[in-house]
Amino acid sequence: MQEAIQKTVQRTTIPFGPQHPVLPEPVHLKITVEDEIIKEVVPALGFVHRGLEKLIDIRDFHQMIQVVERVCGICSMIHAMCYVHGIEELMKIEVPPRAKYLRVIWSELHRIHSHLLWLGLFADSFGFESVFMQFWRIREKILNIDEATTGNRIIVSVNVVGGVRKDLSQDQMRWILDELDQIEQMTTQLESTLFEDYTVKKRTIGKGLLPSRQAVELGIVGPTLRASGVAQDMRQLGYAAFKELDFEPVTENNCDCWARCRVRYREVLQSIDLIRQAISKIPAGEINVKVKGRPQGEVITRVEQPRGELLYYIKANGSKNLDRLRIRTPTFANIPALFTMLPGMWLSDVPVIVLSIDPCISCTER
Amino acid sequence: MLENVVSVSPDTLAGEIAKTKYEGFRFVTMTCVELDADTAEVIYHFDRDFTLKNFRLKAAKNADIPSISHIFMAAFLAENEIQDMFHLKFKGLIIDFNRTLYFDDNAQTAPLCRYTVSQIKSPEPESIQNSGDV
Secondary structure (H helix, E strand, C coil): CHHHHHHHCCEEEEEECCCCCCCCCCCEEEEEEECCEEEEEEEECCCCCCCHHHHHHCCCCCCHHHHHHCCCCCCHHHHHHHHHHHHHHHCCCCCCHHHHHHHHHHHHHHHHHHHHHHHHHHHHHCCCHHHHHHHHHHHHHHHHHHHHHHCCCCCCCCEECCEECCCCCHHHHHHHHHHHHHHHHHHHHCHHHHHHCHHHHHHHCCCCCCCHHHHHHCCCCHHHHHCCCCCCCHHHHCCCCHHHCCCCCCCCCCCCHHHHHHHHHHHHHHHHHHHHHHHHHCCCCCCECCCCCCCEEEEEEEEEECCEEEEEEEEEECCCCEEEEEEECHHHHHCCHHHHHCCCCEHHHHHHHHHHCCCCHHHHHC | CCCCEEEECHHHHHHHHHHHHHCCCEEEEEEEEECCCCEEEEEEEEEECCEEEEEEEEEECCCEEECCCCCCCCHHHHHHHHHHHHCCEEECCCCCCCCCCCCCCCCCCCCCCCCCCCCCCCCCCHHHHHCCCC
16 A cells, blocks of 8 residues: 555656745755655756956956955955955965954954844744844844944955955944944843744754765865864964964754754854954054055965855966956855755755755855 | 966876875865966865865866766866856766856857857757748
8 A cells, every 4th residue: 555655656846946935045946856755956056147257357456356245245355355365365465463353353243244144034934033033133233333343334345455444443342342242142142042942943953964974075164064063164274363363163063954053153152252352462553555566376265254165266467457266155065965955855844954054146156 | 376286187187086085185166267269277176174185187178078076076066167157068967057057048158268259059949940920
């Protein structure tokens, strides 16, 4: 009888996306199911491709900072930081120590607001709209800090080749520390709701499993990798001023959606700590150096975005325009994780699992 | 500067990549650089303990490049992207979008190529050819 029932179950291919209530950006998945159990998944991209790498033909290497900031709004500062690191390495520019600390402060503010945005969206994906609103309410405080210190809420545009264009006064730093105290308090208040609620556990624990060995084999990066127990974080490279700060990657061992949520939540608190450390150690001095000449040679730079490892390959020939700029974003590396996470899961788990890798298609397609 | 670079040929590529996997490296990404009208360079990036290892492969644009997606499955997206952007062809790709990862079926340009853009006229759809009233 059981055999007869199994024989009658047909495979059906269901399109998921590119427009879906849970997806902030367009990605399309062709999901093959038997009954409601996922058997196969094939991703499709190409809905927001912009060809930003091509702009090196008409924008010079200074102007490209503004272009790479627009690869992704949520982590614009970190894109620009990765790019200027590469140009500075090619031109052998020594950035002033104060500028390195300022880069850490703004990049960690970006990580906090990206993770808070994601925590809200994730709560929304399993229907917890009040938690969504609470996390986004906290995120506003970070955007207020960005606005007060740089003039912009999202694309802060602080990086230049040779340093940063804005400084922080003592008053501003004191105010940031006060705000961070409040942000920490408001975030920890939500911890029990997010991790002990029966419904949240039911929707996230054991869902979208990605064992550590497979995660490494698939080249997965960022919180998605660290939630599988692998302590890999590009901040361990010690770029900017990270080598002078006390820092250990956040890891979890559950390998599921719950663990990915937990890693990002803990990273919010870790970033608050890193900003406090940076403010306590920031040296006085210049914030940028004068830049002469043009870049020449090949370089690869890597930094840790909120979603994981970001890589820039830059090839320059000594002219004002670069020869080649290649951007490998974390979501581009994390898409293959869906091949392991989705098969065997219920169709109703797809939104939660897809969102658990924090997909940024704007970054991916550039 | 780009360090730890090993030159490979299409014949030695698969062996070197398999050895790299055995040594515990993870696949990071691939970069394609157009060198001139006829040749391009593909650079394969791998990482182990925060140290990058790179393989440089020079290839004729009109020749097939062996895919490494059967060794590192994660390479399939990067290879498909290079197919779209540079019109190179990877042989043995495990999921081959056939230059439609980002673009429509009828897109004929290779946007990141400076020197050449192949314009191949698409065949007329049969229905249009056969209908006399168009």
